[in-house]
Amino acid sequence: MSKLVQIFSSRRTWAWPYVLFMALFVVLPLILVGVYALTDINGHFTLHNFAKFFTHSEAIQTFVYSLVIAVLNTLICLLLGYPAAYIMATADFRTPKVMAMLFILPMWINFLLRTVATVELFNMCGLPLGEGALLFGLCYDYLPFMIYPIYNTLQKMDTSLVEAAQDLGANRWQCFWKVIVPLSLPGVYSGIVMVFMPTVSTFAIAELLTHNNIKLFGSLIQDYITTTDLLNYGAVLSLVLLIIIGVTSFFGDHDAKDDQKGGLV
Amino acid sequence: MRRWLILALCALFVIPASAQSQLHYDVQVATTGSVALVDTFPASFQAEKINISRTLCALDDLNALDFVVTDRSSAELTAWGDSVYSYADSEGTTWTIWRNRQESKNRSQRVLVQNGRNAFMSYVQQATAKPSHAVAWMGWILAGLLLIAGIVYGVVTVHQRRRERDLPSVQRETLRRKRVSRRRHIGSQAYLWLLLTVLYAPIALIAVFSFTESKILGNWTGFSFDLYVNLFSGRADAGLNSALIYTVVIALVAAVCSTLLGTLAAIGIYNMRARQRKIVSLLNSVPMINPDIITGISLFLLFVALGFSQGLATVCIAHVVFCTPYVVLSVLPRLSRMNPNTYEAALDLGATPSQALRMVMLPELWPGMLSGFILALTLSVDDFGVTFFTKGSGGLETLSTFIYSDARKGGLTPELRPLFTIILIVMLAILIYINIRNNKQEEK
Numbered sequence: 001m002s003k004l005v006q007i008f009s010s011r012r013t014w015a016w017p018y019v020l021f022m023a024l025f026v027v028l029p030l031i032l033v034g035v036y037a038l039t040d041i042n043g044h045f046t047l048h049n050f051a052k053f054f055t056h057s058e059a060i061q062t063f064v065y066s067l068v069i070a071v072l073n074t075l076i077c078l079l080l081g082y083p084a085a086y087i088m089a090t091a092d093f094r095t096p097k098v099m100a101m102l103f104i105l106p107m108w109i110n111f112l113l114r115t116v117a118t119v120e121l122f123n124m125c126g127l128p129l130g131e132g133a134l135l136f137g138l139c140y141d142y143l144p145f146m147i148y149p150i151y152n153t154l155q156k157m158d159t160s161l162v163e164a165a166q167d168l169g170a171n172r173w174q175c176f177w178k179v180i181v182p183l184s185l186p187g188v189y190s191g192i193v194m195v196f197m198p199t200v201s202t203f204a205i206a207e208l209l210t211h212n213n214i215k216l217f218g219s220l221i222q223d224y225i226t227t228t229d230l231l232n233y234g235a236v237l238s239l240v241l242l243i244i245i246g247v248t249s250f251f252g253d254h255d256a257k258d259d260q261k262g263g264l265v
Numbered sequence: 266m267r268r269w270l271i272l273a274l275c276a277l278f279v280i281p282a283s284a285q286s287q288l289h290y291d292v293q294v295a296t297t298g299s300v301a302l303v304d305t306f307p308a309s310f311q312a313e314k315i316n317i318s319r320t321l322c323a324l325d326d327l328n329a330l331d332f333v334v335t336d337r338s339s340a341e342l343t344a345w346g347d348s349v350y351s352y353a354d355s356e357g358t359t360w361t362i363w364r365n366r367q368e369s370k371n372r373s374q375r376v377l378v379q380n381g382r383n384a385f386m387s388y389v390q391q392a393t394a395k396p397s398h399a400v401a402w403m404g405w406i407l408a409g410l411l412l413i414a415g416i417v418y419g420v421v422t423v424h425q426r427r428r429e430r431d432l433p434s435v436q437r438e439t440l441r442r443k444r445v446s447r448r449r450h451i452g453s454q455a456y457l458w459l460l461l462t463v464l465y466a467p468i469a470l471i472a473v474f475s476f477t478e479s480k481i482l483g484n485w486t487g488f489s490f491d492l493y494v495n496l497f498s499g500r501a502d503a504g505l506n507s508a509l510i511y512t513v514v515i516a517l518v519a520a521v522c523s524t525l526l527g528t529l530a531a532i533g534i535y536n537m538r539a540r541q542r543k544i545v546s547l548l549n550s551v552p553m554i555n556p557d558i559i560t561g562i563s564l565f566l567l568f569v570a571l572g573f574s575q576g577l578a579t580v581c582i583a584h585v586v587f588c589t590p591y592v593v594l595s596v597l598p599r600l601s602r603m604n605p606n607t608y609e610a611a612l613d614l615g616a617t618p619s620q621a622l623r624m625v626m627l628p629e630l631w632p633g634m635l636s637g638f639i640l641a642l643t644l645s646v647d648d649f650g651v652t653f654f655t656k657g658s659g660g661l662e663t664l665s666t667f668i669y670s671d672a673r674k675g676g677l678t679p680e681l682r683p684l685f686t687i688i689l690i691v692m693l694a695i696l697i698y699i700n701i702r703n704n705k706q707e708e709k
Contacts, residue, residue, distance in 0.1 A: 015533025018526050022548050025586045029563030036566055084460055087453040101696055106464055108692045110647055112668045113685050116677055117467030201556040208672050218558055225562055238562050249554050
């Protein structure tokens, strides 16, 4: 009994329930994705599912298309978001915080509602739904995720470096490209990760914005995983997505997602 | 030169503004004898003007229809689309017009007019060029304002230049610099506001149309609080009510569990040795890096493998999984800020571990716990992907999944609009509160 008390008064052990919980509900499920991918419906080991993926033209095409859409969306978000973040971080506003907040607020509203609202806006203006609507909606949904991390790094940037560059004779462009951009790269990386990864894996947005005419990889996974017979094949597709995510987060900032919402509170 | 450029820009705005047209329908009802034309459908759709042809139509043809008018109960026709407009004619019969969204690409479509057991055929033609008045007016007003602004700007610049011509060159140079920096300021401000306008346009659309009782968005039928009254008196869709209750229950359970678990874990992690701490922190970041769909699918596979029946319990577990890491991250900074010896001091002075926890640790940690709790609440309410895969097929819906299935059917339950507006306002209040609190803390 006294030993038990001793164990629990050592605060190190307080994390044990959490570690156990995570092992059961985070690590084990991820391993299970791999297990399901490597077995057939009866639980026997097989590589057939992987072979199917490489010969399944619909899956490959959707995969490539999703990557292209995700890259395009990330690029648009970067092109639109960087100037906004830069202006907010450098211009002298009376209320810079309120401005930043206005950009972040849509991030806190359910993205499905925002997507439905976009669809309604397109309907109301008589614009057709399709690829254009998809890109607009994706950009609309993920732009705040690009602006916020860039804004954060730019705001914390040491302004004396910029002043030093100016004193040493750099003009506005040189100052921007050689000092400010390199200093803001960490923010840009985490912005790219935060936009790219959800775009690749999105499944509801594409469906709503295109009347289910355009399928992204996420929707494909959803289709297979919810069909009991094809569950193992769905696991292969998820594994492919998992690999993409692993690669992106390896290249990107490791703490990218910390910025997401945690940074605000 | 620049003045002409501005004028040209104004013209560019004027042309699309006047050409901007809204979806507009002419309803042409084919009859055996006469053809009645009802313009600006559906806003001024008048029952008296229709002579319904007595041609019977097989219900199988319904899939090809854009609009269906019926006085039947809605349950029979929901498969084809949502009711968009209903009205009562002079004899007191209620008619409903149905819109089939799948076929909306087609510009001219038939309408099925249904009354009782008989189905009647007629036609709907979509007019292309009649601009909606509101949109056109807004366009013209915007264009006019831009034009006036352009002219004023041009006149002012010309006037300034004329005055400056006599000044010495040094003074002229400083004035030019000032002008350039001001122009830059105005340009960057304009860019931000333009971006914000686009970002908020869909949100504003929903918020504005929450104050009218019309079933479809974009059809203003007068100011009213009916949707708010419906929402709070429980007269809204039954599915929406249960989804709301489930959302709140799940969010509260998940937030409470993850706050308790996360706080304990944070204390544990803080007291670990460096290597252990690194491993646990890595584990902690996995659910945050994983996108929703992966978390959802992996948990779905776990529950399938373990043979759990999916429902409320599995959704709660899943929400605790992705909320707890955020709680841990918001409690950890508080721990590193407090004096690590106070807890030991309390023990040395004779406090039991639970007393020391309650009286020494908790007062220091609660701000972190509170922000973790709020974060967990919002994350849980906001979640769609994870819930979608772990809710099972027992009919459990949260707000997100309800919106999803609602939108897939082709419309938005009108009561969602006031709900959305309320959520918007609450979020705004929370954000403002947090920012004020942070500012105060920074001042300290």
